Amino acid sequence: METLCNNFPSKLTFGHDAKRTLLVGAFALGTYQGVKLTGNFLAGVWKHLLRPGYDLKKRYASDSSECWAVVTGAAMGIGKEYAKQLGRRGFNILAIDKDESEMEKTQAELSRLGIKVKTIIWDFGKISNAESYEAFEKELKNATNGLDIGILVNNAAEFQQESLDMISVDRLFRASSVNSLTPALLARYFIPKMLARYNNGLKSAIINVGTNAAEIQNPRYKFAVYGASKAYLHILSSGMREVWGDKIDIMTAIPRQTKTPMCPVDYCFTATPRAHVNAILSQLGHESETYGTMTHDIEYYMRFGMFGGFVIDNMIQWLNEGESKKLISAYERRMS
Template structure:
């Protein structure tokens, strides 16, 4: 009797293991098939124009260039007029597409200035066949800190940029897609808010990215039958100039994906899944992270972020001392660069 029970138990474990391996293999094959298949014709499937927020650096810039290489005209939305002119000129010089620019400081959303900028965006997209929206703009500043160490206005600014602006831009573009019966909305999320059990010292940032993932999931269900694909793309760490070399060195180099490689994968994944991890390296990292007990992961992540906090504090101290030595002069520092696609892309 005991032998029969033991045999049944081990048979059950083997069966469950076989099912698990089959599921993992199926997902891997699906990913490989997507990588090998001919890229989708985005113009024919969705429309001739794309709107990209935060297109002047990092993931946003590379995705704008990648979309232009696929023949899409671009509406570029950002806060720096000189950088908008530069990326617009670069796109027009290297690709046979049209561009328009809209000046919009997303930290001013829900203010009088923000409403004026939103009106300019609505006017810019009116009458255009906007097929793709990439909500990339976001901030992670002030970086790794305990919640009580930063004034509440800094957290409010992060919520305005990462949550309110993304929602408002989507509301400005989606009605046109609904009328035309086609479109794709790509919201750039983060593993910190979608896949990882916790992200201490970046709590508000992770919370905003959780909103992006849940917003995308529900909107996907809401509009799928109307021909609109909505997805949250989830990066881990992407290598951009936004991250100081001191922080880059604390990660396994294999998992720090070059920004152009990430953009190519991200554009290929448009329309495939409500929440997706476009990079193969990031998918491996996701699989690895999911097999640690949460208490071990939490402790390890807290220790890692404490080290990042120490780095940021040294950077700020250096900035303050250098700034004091240059009377009235502003000094650009790494603290200014911890934005959008930096370390908190996880």
């Protein structure tokens, strides 16, 4: 062993060719990163600042009838903002939510803005089998009878703050019912109708609202149940787009940190529902998957797309940990 150590060089040396190879490699890596950064910057400027959004009414509505948008989870937060902004763009709104009191307030607010609104009060957490779904579908058929539905916003969600080992069986089933099964059932219901519209020369759109907690690379603190139940919708949306994307605009909207009644804390890079939804609707018909705001695109790139981004990611996780604890406490107070 001593002989081996004595024979091992105390200082590594590189010949001229090795040094040249290292310099060329470093230059190539730097050039690649520079080109990548420039390309992402220019794409972001085009996407967020220069590219005009579609006139959604012209794109999805018929000249001969009023066009409606179905928005789930429409009483508060992001869903309410979808209802307001789509209403301002000329769509009538069918709003679906479980909270009757908040839904009445939202309906009154939308009506004051001159938006025509119909509502369905339904708790998606109670859709647990074919029989319970058929009861909802009957209500949905009655509410949509004779309506021209051009847009479906699969927004309704239920947050689970508990870790997997602590969550109740009932809450675990609700996570699947609200976050996974109901969006699939609604898409199943409306896709044939949207394909019939396409055959009559009309475009339709489905916005599936996911979450950054559903992305495998994104840390989710202790919220694995919520993230996993929403990941179902990400995969479903991608599959829907693969099959019907040439006939229906199918977008996966991925809110990152957005302050709503469901997420009432102040994470780093937190956006407002208004800014998020405005960005989503300006990109509808252009993008298949998006975080919405330019701020969230930049944040994602710094954490997961940039060389050395793990340093920024770890720093943001550290800064956000306190807010995640506040979020858990807020939900525990609500449930107590």
